[in-house]
Amino acid sequence: MSREVMEYDVIIVGGGPSGLSTAIKLKQLNPDINVCLLEKASEIGAHILSGNVFETRALDELFPNWKELNAPVKTKVNKEKFLFLGKSKSLSWPTWLLPKVQHNHNNFIISLANLCRWLAEQAEALGVEIFPGFPASEVLYNEDGSVKGIATQDMGIDKEGNKKDSFESGMELHAKITVFAEGCRGHLGKQLIKKFELDKGKDTQQYGIGFKEIWEIKEEKHEEGLVMHTAGWPMDKNTYGGSFVYHAENKQVFLGYVIGLDYKNPHLSPFDEFQRFKTHPSIKPILEGGKRISYGARALIEGGLQSLPQMYMPGALLVGCDAGTLNMPKIKGSHTAMKSGMIAAETIVDNLKENKSLSSYEERFKKSWVYEELYAARNVKPSFSWGLILGIIFTGIDQILFRGKLPFTLKHKHADHEALKPANQMPKIDYPKPDNIITFDKTSSVYLTGTNHADNQPVHLQLKDKDLPIKYTLEKFDEPAQRYCPVGVYEVQKEQDEEKFVINSQNCIHCKTCDIKEPSQNITWVTPEGGGGPKYGNM
């Protein structure tokens, strides 16, 4: 079947901070380059979820006048707290004893989704063509094996793969350079890393799952500009995780929890850990009398420099967390993602003008402050594989005394999907029932994400072996998909004494956790019909 073809100089896949910054920088450097940006969400920002305490370094470089341009970066951090939580007590850690990278007094509490919407407006004003609602579903290759572009998803296909009346064929978009900016665990990025062996000689990638809720709280409890982080309870000392509580504008609090996906106990439910966290005596009072208005979750990259793949290949570049530029100890990835996109744009402009090799992307990257940051941060996450206490002690030495300049690099030894121990060897966890005031179940939470996928379309969560969940994963790991999925897409149902694995794909919020954590890598996340997925507001 021949598809319609459109040609561009540069195609960017993904409208997050890295993709939008690439597009903007390209146009700033050369307005004549034609740039097309595709986004799978129904509008820019609708699939963006992030804390977010924002460091403006990359934005300062991209738009020195961002304040005059009325960027939605308004709430300056004015107070910081760090708490170690015990089950019912908490210990406040003096902020001067925190590594410098965790100081936030020059940063802002923002909604990254709103920043992306603003960046998209700037990009469009510069002439970037932005198309929300069009997922790139396939990489196209030239005969010489280089990346030729992408194809968008066909629309209007039914569950059985037949064309509906509304069928609309996908298109081929060809470009001189294609930039992949899909964010953590991009489904095309994953294929490219494999095909071009971009991760050769690198450590295995590490991930986490991050939850976020937005609460509107009582005025007297709201301290605009306050940033608080916690470690400890409800995580056990061998599980990597922590919380954030950011007091944003309009009496809102951005509250969230991040758990390393290298957790070992298949009975652990990241969603329930987050819900339980909110019941802690130092957290609950903040929320009491308030109202939860948003919920969402998204996987994030934690591997850092050791796991960062080669970011260029013939005809294409990886930017932001499609490669993995998040700075873990800083708990920030937006500024590094943006900068990686800006460096990519500089590389592309030179490539188009002087036919310079795309490999110069890596050289530029190594000379940039992003690399410097990631280098200094590299040993923090792996040290936590020794447990919380040793991790903290090591991180103190590494970050405070040596500022990340210790002369060795710790390795990530295992992929996250290999970390689970058999269910019968690990303790079951008894999670409290939701009270529907502070804590909630998955059903009412999904509702707040606004997620939807047009019904009667092929299931976009594909099983390589459809019998494996019941025959193997259920028996050995008590099918952890029931618990790691933040919206209850996966269920094991009993029908007349026979167990059945059910995939409620319409609830999917595109977090990619299943694609990462499934112990046999049996689940593959592919793009659903355009416009599907969550409808996040100011996440």
Next chain:
Amino acid sequence: MKILVAVKRVIDYNVQVRVKEDGTGVVTDNVKMSTNPPDDNAIEEAVKIKESGKAKEIVAVTVGEEKAQETVRKALAVGADRGIHVKIDGIIEPLAVSKILRKIVDKEKPDLVFMGKQAIDDDCNQTGQMLGALLNWPQATFASKIEVKENSLEVTREVDEGLETIEVNTPAIITCDLRLNEPRYASLPNIMKAKKKPIEQINASDLGVDTNSRIQVIKVEEPPKRKAGIKVANVEELVQKLKNEAKVI
């Protein structure tokens, strides 16, 4: 034949609508907006009629704030030829919208006016009917099937008792039901072409229409939360509880 299609920008149907804390309305900041779903059916039907050769031009019109233009742009991407945006800020009631639409009809002289049967935000289900009255045109509401004839339309209507088929002479107003058709997707090239199609912008204040509110909103509040159910042991207990506690039988 010329078809005028009215479209409205509303909160996306997937979004959970939240009431403002002060009870004056609902929150629309940072909320995903879309075209009112049955308006998509109205556009689709107009495009189908044009494709069958029975209509020459489709004009999409919207009434609302600056961003309401997006809905016109979407209509242009699926087949409307040009657009009109009547600019007015704030909440505007069905009577004012119908008066504005009458002015547009006077100017454009369409043979048919299509719109959704109602908007999913206020659920008023009035604009089409009021416009029919103002123009003194026949109206066919809740259309689930439309057949174009020489100087009339045969319209099947979704009514409570089932289906009702009526014939209306043109010019006429048709309000469309969700069952009328399956709206198509806008393709990438068509979205690009739509960016170049003209949208005429008119200020509502220039139309000489009274757009003042006739309705005073006293309070907007969320529906009461459903209470948890209970399990009854047997039918007797159920009947007894329905009778004595719920007092419904």
